[in-house]
Amino acid sequence: MFFLDHAWLVPLIPAVSFVVILFFGKRFPQKGSEVGTVAVGASFLLACGTLVQWIKRVQDADHAHGVGAAIGALGRSVGRLGAEGTAAQVAPVVHHLTWFQNAGVRLTVGVQIDGLASIVMFVVTLVSLLVHVYSMEYMRGDRRYTHFYAALSLFTASMLLLVVADNTLQLLVGWELVGLCSFMLIGHWWEEKPNSDAALKAFLTTRTGDIGLLIGVVMTYWLVDRATGGHGSFNILAVNQAASSSKVGHTLVMWTALALLLAIIGKSGQFPLHTWLPDAMAGPTPVSALIHAATMVVAGVYMGARLYPVFWHGLSIGTPGHGGLNAMALIGGITVIIGAALAFVQDDIKKVLAYSTISQLGYMVMALGVGAWTAAVFHLFTHAFFKADLFLGAGSVSHSGSHHSFDMKKDMGGLKKYMPKTYATFVIGSLALAGIFPLAGFWSKDEILVNAGHNGYQAFVVVGLVGAFMTAAYMTRCVYLTFHGEYRGSVEHELAEVHEAEVFAEGDELIEHHLAEEQDSFVPGFGPHAAAAHGDDGHGHGPHESNGFITMPLFVLSFFAVFAGFINAPGVEKFEKWFQPRVAFVDVSTAKFSVILATISVLIALAGIGVGYAYYWLGAGPQRLTDRNPLARSLKHFLVMKYYLDVLYTDIIVGSLKGAIADGVYWVNQHVIDNVLNYAGRGAIGVGRFTYEYIDQRGVDGLVNGLANVTGEAGGEVRRVQTGRLQFYALILVLAVGLFALALWIFT
Amino acid sequence: MLLNQFLMLSAFLFCTGIYGVLTRKHTVLVLMSIELMLAAVNINLVAFGAFHNSVIGQVFALFVLTIAAAEVGVGLAIVLLIYRNSHSADLDDAHALKG
Secondary structure, eight states: OHHHHTTTHHHHHHHHHHHHHHHHGGGSTTTTHHHHHHHHHHHHHHHHHHHHHHHHHHHHHHHHHHHHHHHSOTTOOOOTTTTTTOOOOOOOEEEEEEEEEETTEEEEEEEEEOHHHHHHHHHHHHHHHHHHHHHHHHTTTOTTHHHHHHHHHHHHHHHHHHHHBSBHHHHHHHHHHHHHHHHHHHGGGTTSHHHHHHHHHHHHHHHHHHHHHHHHHHHHHHHHHHHHTSOOOOBHHHHHHHHHOTTSOHHHHHHHHHHHHHHHHHHTTOTTSTTHHHHGGGSOHHHHHIIIIISGGGHHHHHHHHTHHHHHHHTTTTSOOTTTOOHHHHHHHHHHHHHHHHHTTOOBHHHHHHHHHHHHHHHHHHHHHTTOHHHHHHHHHHHHHHHHHHHHHHHHHHHHTSTTOOBHHHHOSOTTTTOHHHHHHHHHHHHHHHTOTTSHHHHHHHHHHHHHHHTTOHHHHHHHHHHHHHHHHHHHHHHHHHHSSOOOOOHHHHHHHHHHTTOOOSOHHHHHHHHHHHTTOOOTTOOHHHHHHHHTTOOOSSOOOOOHHHHHHHHHHHHHHHHGGGGGSTTTOOHHHHHSOOSSOOOOOOOOOOHHHHHHHHHHHHHHHHHHIIIIISOOSSTTHHHHOHHHHHHHHHHHTGGGHHIIIIIIIIHHHHHHHHHHHHHIIIIIIHHHHHHHHHHHHHHHHHIIIIIIIIIIHHHHHHHHHHHHHHHHHHGGGOOOOHHHHHHHHHHHHHHHHHHHHHHO | OOHHHHHHHHHHHHHHHHHHHHHOOBHHHHHHHHHHHHHHHHHHHHHHHHHTTOSHHHHHHHHHHHHHHHHHHHHHHHHHHHHHHHSOOBGGGOOTTOO
């Protein structure tokens, strides 16, 4: 089992590539991008091998178990799926080294490869590889092209480190590293204030959640300590076993689960800490696809799936009481709805997708909260493909169709006929996201709903269906505004772009004229540098299709968006069998596929599309209601203001704390630190003067000079012996040998 | 076994060699004297080897012969170069290493 045992290579290769690109990237003919792409490609192949070998391991174990069960005694337990005899215990492949040892506590760094890790590794490396290829065209000519690729490599390595982690401490390290990369890449164009602000906001907001992770990780150690009677450990298997142990009090598990839930809220953009994710769209679009749709933001969900027994027992997921509510499902459910609602009022295509991501992450967290482990991971798997597809499609539109604008209302529309490939893949992604049969999103979303109902969380089935309706409607709006109707982008942008690139074309008069109109038009997310970068690739005027570097990843992703769902379609149903842990796990029961529920959800999605079509496309229904009805207007304003959460965070919380903290720090600075520094400074001057006069001038200098004099004198004496006459040397030699012989003769 | 006679012959040769090395002025003669000393050593080695019924002495003697040949080769080359530079093969003229 080469790949299973050598899975540590998967994160290592991009890490090496990061170092190579950082130090030598600019010397390569493609400025380092080929290094990153080849490294991630190698990781992808290794991840594929790992996935295949894991599946084989499960199959072999099941087969052996089935045979053994048939031969074995009648009364023998054959596990949960006893009737079929296919529930062999398949242990994860764990390899670790000692990181450091302190007072009997051994901290390890290692890899734990099981179904969850191998499937997520596959997703991360695949999407990362496609984004690497895509960025070669999208980022071409960027002023920090090499650094961009270095950061992508570092991100891929960190994400994979997080995924393979066999202990919560290493998971924490990977978690913080992906946060750092996210910060670096959101602020890739930091020359513009909004971009660096967005990067800081993302960093600080997720950091709020990370406090929860830090506390949670420490608590996992104590969980194991309690369960094993003094042998604390961060090992994930041990933590999962400890969470199920009867020796651990429920309160401890509950607080651990809540602390870790805070981390999930921060990282995976859950209400109320989701506000950073839409702002993170300030980064380059490939970054949004990779980090803020497919991989990093699902790190929270991944952690929830990895440490699922902690949540299961801590939040009593298995035994829903009071109509089925627990913190995790509640957070997820709220996020589904509020994310989807905000997507309706965005004009920026990437922000629509960002809020959609928030909403879909809500689905995953909700699925974990209602005990649908497989459905959550399955949705993570399918969502990565269609959401990356949508983001890369939006990038393609802005790259070749709308002159680097993401504003659907101002600069897009009617792009269908110019960009048929982008249009086709975008529509496939949208349909998959809306959950239309038989695309990937349908299977995973349906599985969440059916399991929520099965486990007694009826309220969340309704939430899921409402979310599905809203998803279908806002994606219809998005597709309509981007690709249909009349093209609203104008030649003015083209000319402004030429001006910014400082390539003055003929017909200055015309340019002057348009520039006057163009003065106050701000192009969100992009600045002159992007336009300049675009200016030198010499493509034609007006919207057109992107080239193969951009369309190829779109095709691959839309292929997965169509077919990835079949892995768990009724009759196949391999996802649970292959990827659900069977060691140190909880007894989740998975519901069978329900035709009725599936039909309802597809009908609801179709209704969403129909309503969106009627309202935005045909102009039916109460248009301009927000202008006439004050209630509707204030509701829309509430949405546009993003529920006033940003105001709450920056103005009220930060604003009230900032002044007090600043005053306190100023007082401490003036009265305490300055005095200490002054005394320290004077003392240092005195010591320095004493050292100079006595120790340096007299002591050290005297010693050095004395040594030099002695050496010089001795040399002068000794040089007389060196006559340069060979025979004199030979005489001395002979005399010395004679002397030694004499001594030998006398003393023996 | 007449060990003594061999040792005395070798001692005589050795002393002759030393005398030559210390007193001759011509470089080539000094080199020849060194060869005499080496020959004396060889006689010692072979004599003791025969005395102890061992071939090791003769083996060593062969090695010494080889090294002596090499040493003379290098030595004569050096002498030739010195002569070319200073038109003299006199050892007293070669005192560039005087400290």
